[in-house]
Amino acid sequence: MVGALSPRADSQATPGGGANAAEAAGRRAGRLAAIAGAAERLRPWLIEQRRDFHRHPELSNREERTARVVAEQLRAAGLEEVRTGVAKHGVVALLRGARPGAVVAARADLDALPIQETLDVPYKSLNPGVKHACGHDVHTAVQLGVARVLSQMRDRIPGTVKFLFQPAEEGAPLGEDGGAAYMIAQGALADPQPGAIFGLHVAPDLDVGQIGYSLGPALASADRFLVTIRGRMSHGAWPQDGIDAIVVAAECIGALQTLRSRRIDTREPFVLSIGKIQGGTRSNIIADEVTLDGTVRTHSEAVRAQVKELMREVLDGVTAAHGARFTLDYRDGNPVTFNPPELVQATLPALRQVVGQAQVIERKPVMGAEDFAFYQQVVPGFFYFLGVRNTAKGITAMIHTAEFDVDEECLVVGVQAMANVLLDYLERAAASP
Ligand SMILES: [Zn+2]
Ligand SMILES: [Zn+2]
Numbered sequence: 131m132v133g134a135l136s137p138r139a140d141s142q143a144t145p146g147g148g149a150n151a152a153e154a155a156g157r158r159a160g161r162l163a164a165i166a167g168a169a170e171r172l173r174p175w176l177i178e179q180r181r182d183f184h185r186h187p188e189l190s191n192r193e194e195r196t197a198r199v200v201a202e203q204l205r206a207a208g209l210e211e212v213r214t215g216v217a218k219h220g221v222v223a224l225l226r227g228a229r230p231g232a233v234v235a236a237r238a239d240l241d242a243l244p245i246q247e248t249l250d251v252p253y254k255s256l257n258p259g260v261k262h263a264c265g266h267d268v269h270t271a272v273q274l275g276v277a278r279v280l281s282q283m284r285d286r287i288p289g290t291v292k293f294l295f296q297p298a299e300e301g302a303p304l305g306e307d308g309g310a311a312y313m314i315a316q317g318a319l320a321d322p323q324p325g326a327i328f329g330l331h332v333a334p335d336l337d338v339g340q341i342g343y344s345l346g347p348a349l350a351s352a353d354r355f356l357v358t359i360r361g362r363m364s365h366g367a368w369p370q371d372g373i374d375a376i377v378v379a380a381e382c383i384g385a386l387q388t389l390r391s392r393r394i395d396t397r398e399p400f401v402l403s404i405g406k407i408q409g410g411t412r413s414n415i416i417a418d419e420v421t422l423d424g425t426v427r428t429h430s431e432a433v434r435a436q437v438k439e440l441m442r443e444v445l446d447g448v449t450a451a452h453g454a455r456f457t458l459d460y461r462d463g464n465p466v467t468f469n470p471p472e473l474v475q476a477t478l479p480a481l482r483q484v485v486g487q488a489q490v491i492e493r494k495p496v497m498g499a500e501d502f503a504f505y506q507q508v509v510p511g512f513f514y515f516l517g518v519r520n521t522a523k524g525i526t527a528m529i530h531t532a533e534f535d536v537d538e539e540c541l542v543v544g545v546q547a548m549a550n551v552l553l554d555y556l557e558r559a560a561a562s563p
Contacts, residue, residue, distance in 0.1 A: 185254070188242055189243075190302055239270075240296060264529045326473060350467075360457075388444075428466065
Protein backbone atom coordinates (compact mmCIF):
# COMPACT_ATOMS: atom_id res chain seq x y z
CA MET A 131 0.00 0.00 0.00
CA VAL A 132 2.45 2.62 1.15
CA GLY A 133 6.16 2.99 1.00
CA ALA A 134 7.18 0.26 -1.41
CA LEU A 135 6.93 2.46 -4.45
CA SER A 136 8.03 1.14 -7.75
CA PRO A 137 8.88 4.15 -9.85
CA ARG A 138 6.78 4.52 -12.95
CA ALA A 139 6.85 7.00 -15.74
CA ASP A 140 4.04 9.51 -15.73
CA SER A 141 1.39 7.93 -17.93
CA GLN A 142 0.01 11.31 -19.01
CA ALA A 143 3.24 12.52 -20.47
CA THR A 144 3.59 10.86 -23.83
CA PRO A 145 1.00 12.06 -26.36
CA GLY A 146 2.47 13.77 -29.37
CA GLY A 147 5.84 14.42 -27.78
CA GLY A 148 8.11 12.01 -29.63
CA ALA A 149 11.72 11.75 -28.49
CA ASN A 150 11.56 14.76 -26.17
CA ALA A 151 8.55 13.42 -24.31
CA ALA A 152 10.14 10.00 -23.99
CA GLU A 153 13.26 11.64 -22.66
CA ALA A 154 11.24 13.68 -20.16
CA ALA A 155 9.35 10.60 -19.02
CA GLY A 156 12.64 8.78 -18.53
CA ARG A 157 13.99 11.69 -16.52
CA ARG A 158 10.90 11.69 -14.31
CA ALA A 159 11.16 7.94 -13.69
CA GLY A 160 14.83 8.30 -12.78
CA ARG A 161 14.04 11.20 -10.47
CA LEU A 162 11.36 9.26 -8.62
CA ALA A 163 13.56 6.19 -8.28
CA ALA A 164 16.27 8.30 -6.66
CA ILE A 165 13.82 10.07 -4.33
CA ALA A 166 11.93 6.89 -3.39
CA GLY A 167 15.11 5.01 -2.53
CA ALA A 168 16.59 7.86 -0.47
CA ALA A 169 13.32 8.43 1.43
CA GLU A 170 12.97 4.71 2.10
CA ARG A 171 16.47 4.60 3.62
CA LEU A 172 15.50 7.51 5.90
CA ARG A 173 12.49 5.67 7.37
CA PRO A 174 13.96 4.91 10.85
CA TRP A 175 15.53 8.37 11.03
CA LEU A 176 12.25 10.06 10.08
CA ILE A 177 10.36 8.16 12.78
CA GLU A 178 13.05 9.08 15.30
CA GLN A 179 12.84 12.78 14.34
CA ARG A 180 9.06 12.89 14.48
CA ARG A 181 9.04 11.17 17.88
CA ASP A 182 11.67 13.56 19.20
CA PHE A 183 9.53 16.56 18.21
CA HIS A 184 6.43 14.83 19.57
CA ARG A 185 8.10 14.25 22.94
CA HIS A 186 9.19 17.89 23.15
CA PRO A 187 6.27 19.98 21.90
CA GLU A 188 6.49 23.75 22.26
CA LEU A 189 3.75 26.37 22.10
CA SER A 190 3.50 29.10 19.46
CA ASN A 191 6.45 31.53 19.54
CA ARG A 192 8.17 29.34 22.13
CA GLU A 193 9.69 26.82 19.68
CA GLU A 194 13.25 27.33 20.95
CA ARG A 195 14.33 23.70 21.18
CA THR A 196 12.50 22.70 18.01
CA ALA A 197 14.22 25.47 16.05
CA ARG A 198 17.61 24.50 17.47
CA VAL A 199 17.15 20.86 16.43
CA VAL A 200 15.94 21.92 12.98
CA ALA A 201 18.98 24.13 12.39
CA GLU A 202 21.35 21.38 13.60
CA GLN A 203 19.72 18.81 11.36
CA LEU A 204 19.82 21.11 8.34
CA ARG A 205 23.53 21.72 8.82
CA ALA A 206 24.08 17.98 9.32
CA ALA A 207 22.26 17.44 6.02
CA GLY A 208 24.86 19.63 4.33
CA LEU A 209 22.93 22.89 3.97
CA GLU A 210 25.35 25.78 4.42
CA GLU A 211 22.97 28.72 4.36
CA VAL A 212 20.83 28.28 7.46
CA ARG A 213 19.32 31.47 8.86
CA THR A 214 17.89 31.23 12.38
CA GLY A 215 15.90 33.65 14.52
CA VAL A 216 13.54 34.60 11.68
CA ALA A 217 10.20 35.79 13.12
CA LYS A 218 11.44 34.70 16.59
CA HIS A 219 12.18 30.97 16.22
CA GLY A 220 11.83 30.50 12.46
CA VAL A 221 14.53 28.92 10.34
CA VAL A 222 15.10 29.62 6.64
CA ALA A 223 17.59 27.50 4.73
CA LEU A 224 18.79 27.36 1.15
CA LEU A 225 19.81 24.31 -0.81
CA ARG A 226 21.58 25.30 -3.99
CA GLY A 227 21.55 22.76 -6.79
CA ALA A 228 24.62 22.06 -8.91
CA ARG A 229 22.98 23.77 -11.89
CA PRO A 230 21.46 27.26 -12.09
CA GLY A 231 17.70 27.61 -12.33
CA ALA A 232 14.52 28.71 -10.62
CA VAL A 233 13.84 29.02 -6.89
CA VAL A 234 11.11 27.02 -5.17
CA ALA A 235 10.09 27.05 -1.50
CA ALA A 236 8.58 24.59 0.95
CA ARG A 237 7.10 25.45 4.30
CA ALA A 238 6.70 23.46 7.51
CA ASP A 239 5.28 24.72 10.81
CA LEU A 240 6.87 24.09 14.20
CA ASP A 241 4.39 24.78 16.99
CA ALA A 242 2.23 22.56 19.20
CA LEU A 243 -1.05 23.12 21.06
CA PRO A 244 -2.07 23.58 24.72
CA ILE A 245 -3.64 20.11 24.94
CA GLN A 246 -2.74 17.40 27.47
CA GLU A 247 -1.52 14.21 25.80
CA THR A 248 -3.74 11.26 26.76
CA LEU A 249 -2.24 8.60 24.49
CA ASP A 250 -0.07 5.98 26.11
CA VAL A 251 2.60 5.74 23.43
CA PRO A 252 6.40 5.46 23.68
CA TYR A 253 6.71 8.96 22.23
CA LYS A 254 4.23 10.53 24.67
CA SER A 255 4.67 14.28 25.22
CA LEU A 256 7.07 15.07 28.07
CA ASN A 257 5.77 18.62 28.30
CA PRO A 258 2.67 18.69 30.55
CA GLY A 259 -0.34 20.31 28.94
CA VAL A 260 1.32 20.63 25.52
CA LYS A 261 0.95 18.26 22.60
CA HIS A 262 1.59 18.11 18.87
CA ALA A 263 -2.11 17.68 18.17
CA CYS A 264 -2.03 19.30 14.72
CA GLY A 265 0.74 17.14 13.23
CA HIS A 266 3.33 19.90 13.00
CA ASP A 267 5.84 17.35 14.35
CA VAL A 268 5.17 15.37 11.16
CA HIS A 269 5.45 18.45 8.93
CA THR A 270 8.81 19.38 10.47
CA ALA A 271 10.23 15.84 10.29
CA VAL A 272 9.05 15.45 6.69
CA GLN A 273 10.64 18.72 5.63
CA LEU A 274 13.94 17.80 7.30
CA GLY A 275 13.72 14.54 5.36
CA VAL A 276 13.12 16.41 2.11
CA ALA A 277 16.19 18.57 2.80
CA ARG A 278 18.27 15.41 3.36
CA VAL A 279 17.01 13.65 0.26
CA LEU A 280 17.49 16.66 -2.02
CA SER A 281 20.87 17.44 -0.50
CA GLN A 282 22.04 14.01 -1.69
CA MET A 283 20.71 14.84 -5.16
CA ARG A 284 22.33 18.27 -5.62
CA ASP A 285 24.04 17.20 -8.82
CA ARG A 286 20.75 16.89 -10.64
CA ILE A 287 18.98 19.92 -9.14
CA PRO A 288 18.59 22.85 -11.55
CA GLY A 289 17.99 25.75 -9.18
CA THR A 290 17.50 26.45 -5.50
CA VAL A 291 15.18 25.07 -2.84
CA LYS A 292 14.27 27.34 0.03
CA PHE A 293 13.05 25.69 3.22
CA LEU A 294 10.87 27.68 5.61
CA PHE A 295 10.39 26.33 9.12
CA GLN A 296 7.76 28.61 10.58
CA PRO A 297 6.77 29.26 14.19
CA ALA A 298 3.33 30.14 15.55
CA GLU A 299 1.04 28.78 12.85
CA GLU A 300 -1.63 28.29 15.51
CA GLY A 301 -1.45 32.00 16.35
CA ALA A 302 0.97 34.01 18.45
CA PRO A 303 0.12 34.81 22.07
CA LEU A 304 -1.85 38.04 22.51
CA GLY A 305 0.28 41.10 21.86
CA GLU A 306 3.05 39.22 20.00
CA ASP A 307 3.82 39.12 16.29
CA GLY A 308 4.10 35.68 14.82
CA GLY A 309 3.45 33.16 12.10
CA ALA A 310 3.57 33.39 8.32
CA ALA A 311 2.90 37.14 8.09
CA TYR A 312 5.80 37.82 10.47
CA MET A 313 8.06 35.45 8.50
CA ILE A 314 7.28 37.43 5.34
CA ALA A 315 7.87 40.74 7.15
CA GLN A 316 11.27 39.40 8.20
CA GLY A 317 12.22 38.61 4.62
CA ALA A 318 11.55 34.87 4.49
CA LEU A 319 10.27 35.14 0.91
CA ALA A 320 12.92 37.59 -0.26
CA ASP A 321 16.48 37.18 -1.49
CA PRO A 322 15.89 34.95 -3.31
CA GLN A 323 12.14 35.13 -3.91
CA PRO A 324 10.73 31.73 -4.86
CA GLY A 325 8.63 31.27 -8.00
CA ALA A 326 6.24 29.09 -6.01
CA ILE A 327 5.77 27.74 -2.50
CA PHE A 328 4.41 24.37 -1.39
CA GLY A 329 3.11 23.16 1.95
CA LEU A 330 1.40 20.08 3.29
CA HIS A 331 -0.79 19.27 6.27
CA VAL A 332 -1.67 15.98 7.91
CA ALA A 333 -5.25 14.88 7.23
CA PRO A 334 -6.95 12.42 9.60
CA ASP A 335 -9.83 12.02 7.13
CA LEU A 336 -7.54 10.51 4.49
CA ASP A 337 -5.91 7.08 4.73
CA VAL A 338 -2.16 6.93 4.98
CA GLY A 339 -0.91 6.66 1.40
CA GLN A 340 -3.51 9.10 0.11
CA ILE A 341 -2.97 12.73 -0.81
CA GLY A 342 -5.81 15.25 -0.90
CA TYR A 343 -6.09 18.60 -2.60
CA SER A 344 -8.57 21.31 -3.57
CA LEU A 345 -8.49 23.51 -6.64
CA GLY A 346 -8.95 27.18 -5.82
CA PRO A 347 -10.08 27.74 -2.23
CA ALA A 348 -8.79 24.98 0.06
CA LEU A 349 -9.24 26.50 3.50
CA ALA A 350 -11.22 29.47 4.76
CA SER A 351 -10.38 32.99 5.77
CA ALA A 352 -10.73 33.22 9.54
CA ASP A 353 -11.40 36.52 11.27
CA ARG A 354 -12.32 37.29 14.85
CA PHE A 355 -14.84 39.88 15.94
CA LEU A 356 -15.74 41.41 19.28
CA VAL A 357 -19.04 43.24 19.53
CA THR A 358 -19.82 45.34 22.58
CA ILE A 359 -23.46 46.36 23.04
CA ARG A 360 -24.11 49.20 25.43
CA GLY A 361 -27.53 49.90 26.96
CA ARG A 362 -28.48 51.52 30.25
CA MET A 363 -28.67 49.93 33.68
CA SER A 364 -31.86 49.97 35.73
CA HIS A 365 -33.68 47.94 38.38
CA GLY A 366 -34.96 44.64 36.96
CA ALA A 367 -38.47 45.60 38.02
CA TRP A 368 -38.30 48.94 36.12
CA PRO A 369 -37.02 47.84 32.69
CA GLN A 370 -38.66 50.89 31.09
CA ASP A 371 -36.04 53.05 32.82
CA GLY A 372 -33.14 51.18 31.22
CA ILE A 373 -32.00 49.79 27.86
CA ASP A 374 -31.56 46.05 28.21
CA ALA A 375 -28.26 45.11 26.56
CA ILE A 376 -29.14 41.40 26.95
CA VAL A 377 -32.37 41.68 24.95
CA VAL A 378 -30.59 43.79 22.31
CA ALA A 379 -27.73 41.24 22.17
CA ALA A 380 -30.20 38.41 21.67
CA GLU A 381 -31.72 40.22 18.69
CA CYS A 382 -28.27 40.97 17.31
CA ILE A 383 -27.28 37.30 17.51
CA GLY A 384 -30.42 36.25 15.62
CA ALA A 385 -30.05 39.02 13.06
CA LEU A 386 -26.38 38.19 12.43
CA GLN A 387 -27.39 34.60 11.59
CA THR A 388 -29.71 35.95 8.88
CA LEU A 389 -26.59 37.10 6.99
CA ARG A 390 -26.04 33.41 6.21
CA SER A 391 -29.68 32.62 5.47
CA ARG A 392 -30.84 35.83 3.73
CA ARG A 393 -28.03 38.13 2.66
CA ILE A 394 -24.99 36.21 1.39
CA ASP A 395 -25.19 34.27 -1.88
CA THR A 396 -26.39 30.79 -0.87
CA ARG A 397 -23.74 29.20 -3.10
CA GLU A 398 -20.91 30.80 -1.17
CA PRO A 399 -19.48 28.98 1.85
CA PHE A 400 -19.71 31.22 4.90
CA VAL A 401 -19.80 30.64 8.66
CA LEU A 402 -20.50 33.19 11.38
CA SER A 403 -20.21 31.71 14.86
CA ILE A 404 -20.44 33.45 18.21
CA GLY A 405 -18.55 31.30 20.68
CA LYS A 406 -18.77 33.46 23.76
CA ILE A 407 -21.17 35.99 25.23
CA GLN A 408 -20.71 37.87 28.44
CA GLY A 409 -22.80 40.46 30.23
CA GLY A 410 -24.92 41.42 33.19
CA THR A 411 -24.29 41.41 36.89
CA ARG A 412 -27.31 39.99 38.73
CA SER A 413 -30.81 38.60 38.29
CA ASN A 414 -32.61 41.82 39.16
CA ILE A 415 -30.42 44.34 37.36
CA ILE A 416 -30.96 45.27 33.72
CA ALA A 417 -27.59 44.71 32.04
CA ASP A 418 -25.92 47.77 30.56
CA GLU A 419 -23.26 45.91 28.60
CA VAL A 420 -22.91 42.62 26.67
CA THR A 421 -19.94 41.43 24.62
CA LEU A 422 -20.11 38.90 21.80
CA ASP A 423 -16.93 37.11 20.70
CA GLY A 424 -16.99 35.24 17.42
CA THR A 425 -15.46 34.13 14.16
CA VAL A 426 -16.24 34.72 10.47
CA ARG A 427 -15.08 32.23 7.83
CA THR A 428 -15.40 32.40 4.07
CA HIS A 429 -13.86 30.96 0.91
CA SER A 430 -13.81 34.25 -0.94
CA GLU A 431 -12.18 37.58 -0.21
CA ALA A 432 -15.21 39.31 -1.78
CA VAL A 433 -17.64 37.58 0.58
CA ARG A 434 -15.32 38.32 3.45
CA ALA A 435 -15.45 42.04 2.67
CA GLN A 436 -19.22 41.93 2.17
CA VAL A 437 -19.78 40.22 5.55
CA LYS A 438 -17.76 42.88 7.33
CA GLU A 439 -20.00 45.59 5.89
CA LEU A 440 -23.27 43.74 6.49
CA MET A 441 -22.38 43.01 10.11
CA ARG A 442 -22.01 46.70 10.75
CA GLU A 443 -25.29 47.42 8.98
CA VAL A 444 -27.21 44.83 11.03
CA LEU A 445 -25.70 45.87 14.35
CA ASP A 446 -26.35 49.50 13.54
CA GLY A 447 -30.02 48.87 12.74
CA VAL A 448 -30.82 46.53 15.62
CA THR A 449 -29.12 48.60 18.31
CA ALA A 450 -30.65 51.84 16.98
CA ALA A 451 -34.13 50.30 17.17
CA HIS A 452 -33.62 49.97 20.93
CA GLY A 453 -31.69 53.14 21.61
CA ALA A 454 -28.58 51.09 22.38
CA ARG A 455 -25.07 51.62 21.02
CA PHE A 456 -22.40 49.21 19.82
CA THR A 457 -18.75 48.91 18.87
CA LEU A 458 -17.44 46.32 16.43
CA ASP A 459 -13.79 45.33 16.76
CA TYR A 460 -13.24 43.24 13.62
CA ARG A 461 -9.79 41.64 13.50
CA ASP A 462 -8.54 40.25 10.22
CA GLY A 463 -7.00 36.81 10.64
CA ASN A 464 -5.82 34.35 7.99
CA PRO A 465 -6.85 35.05 4.40
CA VAL A 466 -8.39 32.34 2.20
CA THR A 467 -5.94 29.54 1.40
CA PHE A 468 -6.25 29.64 -2.37
CA ASN A 469 -4.52 27.11 -4.61
CA PRO A 470 -4.13 28.63 -8.09
CA PRO A 471 -5.66 26.01 -10.46
CA GLU A 472 -2.77 26.26 -12.98
CA LEU A 473 -0.18 25.50 -10.31
CA VAL A 474 -2.28 22.61 -8.95
CA GLN A 475 -2.76 21.06 -12.40
CA ALA A 476 0.93 21.38 -13.15
CA THR A 477 1.83 19.72 -9.83
CA LEU A 478 -0.66 16.85 -9.75
CA PRO A 479 1.36 14.54 -12.06
CA ALA A 480 4.27 14.68 -9.58
CA LEU A 481 1.95 13.69 -6.70
CA ARG A 482 0.26 10.94 -8.75
CA GLN A 483 3.66 9.61 -9.69
CA VAL A 484 4.43 9.02 -6.00
CA VAL A 485 1.21 7.51 -4.63
CA GLY A 486 -0.65 6.51 -7.79
CA GLN A 487 -3.46 8.20 -9.69
CA ALA A 488 -6.30 6.75 -7.57
CA GLN A 489 -4.69 7.83 -4.29
CA VAL A 490 -4.59 11.52 -5.18
CA ILE A 491 -8.03 12.72 -4.20
CA GLU A 492 -9.74 16.00 -4.92
CA ARG A 493 -11.81 17.06 -1.95
CA LYS A 494 -14.16 19.82 -0.96
CA PRO A 495 -12.57 22.82 0.72
CA VAL A 496 -13.05 23.07 4.49
CA MET A 497 -13.83 25.95 6.84
CA GLY A 498 -10.62 25.49 8.85
CA ALA A 499 -7.86 28.03 8.22
CA GLU A 500 -4.10 28.13 7.67
CA ASP A 501 -1.66 30.99 7.73
CA PHE A 502 0.02 29.43 4.66
CA ALA A 503 -2.47 31.73 2.90
CA PHE A 504 -0.21 34.72 3.62
CA TYR A 505 2.59 33.23 1.49
CA GLN A 506 0.08 32.71 -1.32
CA GLN A 507 -0.57 36.43 -1.34
CA VAL A 508 3.08 36.99 -2.28
CA VAL A 509 3.88 34.03 -4.55
CA PRO A 510 1.74 31.25 -6.09
CA GLY A 511 1.40 28.49 -3.52
CA PHE A 512 -0.12 25.01 -3.34
CA PHE A 513 -1.19 23.56 0.01
CA TYR A 514 -2.13 19.88 -0.03
CA PHE A 515 -3.06 17.17 2.46
CA LEU A 516 -1.17 14.09 3.58
CA GLY A 517 -3.30 11.11 4.70
CA VAL A 518 -2.45 9.83 8.20
CA ARG A 519 -5.49 7.70 9.09
CA ASN A 520 -5.24 3.96 9.66
CA THR A 521 -8.56 2.54 10.84
CA ALA A 522 -7.09 -0.96 11.34
CA LYS A 523 -4.58 0.47 13.82
CA GLY A 524 -7.27 2.64 15.47
CA ILE A 525 -5.66 5.87 14.23
CA THR A 526 -8.71 7.98 13.41
CA ALA A 527 -8.78 10.93 15.83
CA MET A 528 -9.24 14.44 14.53
CA ILE A 529 -6.53 17.11 14.77
CA HIS A 530 -6.75 19.45 17.79
CA THR A 531 -7.87 16.59 20.06
CA ALA A 532 -6.03 14.86 22.91
CA GLU A 533 -6.23 11.51 21.06
CA PHE A 534 -4.75 12.69 17.77
CA ASP A 535 -2.00 10.52 16.31
CA VAL A 536 -0.69 9.56 12.88
CA ASP A 537 0.31 6.36 11.15
CA GLU A 538 4.04 7.01 10.85
CA GLU A 539 4.02 5.43 7.38
CA CYS A 540 2.95 8.93 6.34
CA LEU A 541 6.50 10.21 6.91
CA VAL A 542 8.11 8.41 3.97
CA VAL A 543 5.13 9.22 1.74
CA GLY A 544 5.33 12.88 2.76
CA VAL A 545 9.06 13.09 1.96
CA GLN A 546 8.62 11.36 -1.41
CA ALA A 547 5.68 13.58 -2.33
CA MET A 548 7.25 16.91 -1.38
CA ALA A 549 10.72 16.09 -2.74
CA ASN A 550 9.18 15.01 -6.04
CA VAL A 551 6.97 18.11 -6.21
CA LEU A 552 9.88 20.50 -5.60
CA LEU A 553 12.27 18.84 -8.01
CA ASP A 554 9.53 18.49 -10.63
CA TYR A 555 8.87 22.23 -10.34
CA LEU A 556 12.54 23.09 -10.88
CA GLU A 557 12.89 20.65 -13.78
CA ARG A 558 9.78 22.04 -15.47
CA ALA A 559 11.08 25.58 -15.00
CA ALA A 560 14.45 24.55 -16.49
CA ALA A 561 12.75 22.88 -19.46
CA SER A 562 10.53 25.84 -20.37
CA PRO A 563 12.34 28.62 -22.25
ZN1 LIG B 1 -3.87 23.38 14.03
ZN1 LIG C 1 -1.86 22.66 11.62
